[in-house]
Amino acid sequence: xxxxxxxxxxxxxxxxxxxxxxxxxxxxxxxxxxxxxxxxxxxxxxxxxxxxxxxxxxxxxxxxxxxxxxxxxxxxxxxxxxxxxxxxxxxxxxxxxxxxxxxxxxxxxxxxxxxxxxxxxxxxxxxxxxxxxxxxxxxxxxxxxxxxxxxxxxxxxxxxxxxxxxxxxxxxxxxxxxxxxxxxxxxxxxxxxxxxxxxxxxxxxxxxxxxxxxxxxxxxxxxxxxxxxxxxxxxxxxxxxxxxxxxxxxxxxxxxxxxxxxxxxxxxxxxxxxxxxxxxxxxxxxxxxxxxxxxxxxxxxxxxxxxxxxxxxxxxxxxxxxxxxxxxxxxxxxxxxxxxxxxxxxxxxxxxxxxxxxxxxxxxxxxxxxxxxxxxxxxxxxxxxxxxxxxxxxxxxxxxxxxxxxxxxxxxxxxxxxxxxxxxxxxxxxxxxxxxxxxxxxxxxxxxxxxx
Amino acid sequence: xxxxxxxxxxxxxxxxxxxxxxxxxxxxxxxxxxxxxxxxxxxxxxxxxxxxxxxxxxxxxxxxxxxxxxxxxxxxxxxxxxxxxxxxxxxxxxxxxxxxxxxxxxxxxxxxxxxxxxxxxxxxxxxxxxxxxxxxxxxxxx
Numbered sequence: 001x002x003x004x005x006x007x008x009x010x011x012x013x014x015x016x017x018x019x020x021x022x023x024x025x026x027x028x029x030x031x032x033x034x035x036x037x038x039x040x041x042x043x044x045x046x047x048x049x050x051x052x053x054x055x056x057x058x059x060x061x062x063x064x065x066x067x068x069x070x071x072x073x074x075x076x077x078x079x080x081x082x083x084x085x086x087x088x089x090x091x092x093x094x095x096x097x098x099x100x101x102x103x104x105x106x107x108x109x110x111x112x113x114x115x116x117x118x119x120x121x122x123x124x125x126x127x128x129x130x131x132x133x134x135x136x137x138x139x140x141x142x143x144x145x146x147x148x149x150x151x152x153x154x155x156x157x158x159x160x161x162x163x164x165x166x167x168x169x170x171x172x173x174x175x176x177x178x179x180x181x182x183x184x185x186x187x188x189x190x191x192x193x194x195x196x197x198x199x200x201x202x203x204x205x206x207x208x209x210x211x212x213x214x215x216x217x218x219x220x221x222x223x224x225x226x227x228x229x230x231x232x233x234x235x236x237x238x239x240x241x242x243x244x245x246x247x248x249x250x251x252x253x254x255x256x257x258x259x260x261x262x263x264x265x266x267x268x269x270x271x272x273x274x275x276x277x278x279x280x281x282x283x284x285x286x287x288x289x290x291x292x293x294x295x296x297x298x299x300x301x302x303x304x305x306x307x308x309x310x311x312x313x314x315x316x317x318x319x320x321x322x323x324x325x326x327x328x329x330x331x332x333x334x335x336x337x338x339x340x341x342x343x344x345x346x347x348x349x350x351x352x353x354x355x356x357x358x359x360x361x362x363x364x365x366x367x368x369x370x371x372x373x374x375x376x377x378x379x380x381x382x383x384x385x386x387x388x389x390x391x392x393x394x395x396x397x398x399x400x401x402x403x404x405x406x407x408x409x410x411x412x413x414x415x416x417x418x419x420x421x422x423x424x425x426x427x428x429x430x431x432x433x434x435x436x437x438x439x440x441x442x443x444x445x446x447x448x449x450x451x452x
Numbered sequence: 453x454x455x456x457x458x459x460x461x462x463x464x465x466x467x468x469x470x471x472x473x474x475x476x477x478x479x480x481x482x483x484x485x486x487x488x489x490x491x492x493x494x495x496x497x498x499x500x501x502x503x504x505x506x507x508x509x510x511x512x513x514x515x516x517x518x519x520x521x522x523x524x525x526x527x528x529x530x531x532x533x534x535x536x537x538x539x540x541x542x543x544x545x546x547x548x549x550x551x552x553x554x555x556x557x558x559x560x561x562x563x564x565x566x567x568x569x570x571x572x573x574x575x576x577x578x579x580x581x582x583x584x585x586x587x588x589x590x591x592x593x594x
Binding site for chain 2: 089091093120122124134136157176184185186187189190216218223226228276279408410411451452
């Protein structure tokens with residue numbers, strides 16, 4: 001545009017500068033005509049050139065950066081292109097865990113261990129303004145082809161949403177079951193402690209994904225209140241092929257359903273309603289109900305309550321869950337009732353002197369969090385399995401004290417100390433072969449997790 | 453027993469919490485003048501609901517690029533959206549109004565891609581809207 005303006009001014013000067021007397025002269029007229037022609041050609045070529053430049057500039061602005069500008073050994077691993085376009089976003093998170101315990105505990109079968117627990121790529125796609133696709137792919141412990149084949153690869157969730165309106169939308173696919181809040185927010189970088197709550201693993205069998213479809217939405221019933229809901233139908237619960245009854249040691253984990261073929265043609269229902277009267281407070285109730293036996297005559301029902309309270313640097317979060325299961329095993333050895341809860345307090349802080357001392361590592365986006373969590377779970381509330389060898393092994397309590405550091409919100413280094421207790425169980429030891437072992441080791445659990 | 457007490461204490465903690473601050477401003481202008489001026493102050497946003505008898509109107513959400521960068525690669529892929537709730541009430545011979553900004557954040561990072569999350573409203577934006585109303589009312593001579 002500037003060039004055009006300059007040319008315009010030059011034209012005016014050239015034309016305006018011609019002597020009036022010469023205007024009458026035919027030769028002068030011809031000269032002027034030629035000059036005008038030349039100027040018109042120049043304008044045309046410059047216009048074309050400018051259009052080309054604009055096109056290139058626009059294309060460059062739309063391109064994702066090819067690197068993050070990291071240099072030096074060790075950082076080069078991050079100097080890779082990532083895919084980010086208005087229509088699709090690819091990213092992920094990963095974590096790494098290690099523990100130094102006096103003995104094993106529920107999820108850590110070795111007293112000391114290193115584990116690259118999760119590498120989770122995710123994809124978000126804006127197909128159209130109303131159609132969205134979202135998915136997380138889970139590669140755990142190095143994947144299924146690791147040298148000892150003790151890893152996993154699976155879809156954590158994969159959904160297609162059709163957005164109708166804010167209060168009412170359709171969702172289908174592999175759904176994260178909306179029972180309790182933790183299952184919906186289970187990503188390692190989001191959580192302030194390394195180990196997941198006991199209740200969110202045994203009673204709510206997280207991470208819990210099922211094939212299903214349904215509706216979700218958000219309502220704003222008051223000026224500052226918010227109500228979120230999700231209701232889905234899914235294939236329902238199902239015993240694993242190898243099991244004849246719900247196992248006390250697995251909690252409800254071995255009742256997670258088939259994602260391909262429903263075992264009984266009987267669909268389950270699940271839903272969660274969360275109410276936030278104002279920013280910083282949310283309370284939610286959720287439930288799932290489904291048949292689990294092949295002939296659909298035995299049912300399991302799961303209820304949960306979760307809460308989030310935030311005020312300045314202080315947070316109090318938690319959830320409680322209860323399950324009732326129709327008796328499945330012979331001889332009354334299968335549990336029919338389960339319950340558990342956790343209560344967690346978080347306090348975020350960052351001493352100012354750290355920002356002065358090392359501004360490169362401690363910025364306004366950095367924070368420490370002090371955490372305390374109390375866990376309690378019982379996968380056989382009626383003590384039906386108490387007299388069996390290795391019976392009632394999942395009446396567990398855990399106190400965790402933690403401190404974590406987030407250099408940025410999406411990256412966290414966690415240091416936790418756990419006190420584990422195992423109550424009211426028979427015939428378990430830490431040394432006798434063939435018998436169930438105790439799972440009450442205390443000690444340190446450390447991890448790092450980040451979104452990328 | 454102590455466990456039950458501790459749980460109850462923690463659950464009762466929100467009793468100490470209050471609604472987000474909404475500083476009210478008083479004007480000697482009439483209700484009609486303040487109502488019309490308030491609507492005009494947010495005219496660049498669509499009005500979602502307006503209940504003149506209750507003295508409350510609400511704008512639609514307006515989506516903007518999020519301030520927070522996502523992940524270790526610091527990508528500009530988060531979104532924020534905000535709306536205003538304006539309340540105008542008669543107060544003796546004058547009129548009182550308050551402006552509240554509701555704000556939510558969406559990130560494509562992991563499970564957070566599933567829905568919008570509430571966040572603190574921007575106090576500077578709220579103050580700017582309130583100041584615009586006050587200035588326009590002053591121009592009207594009240």
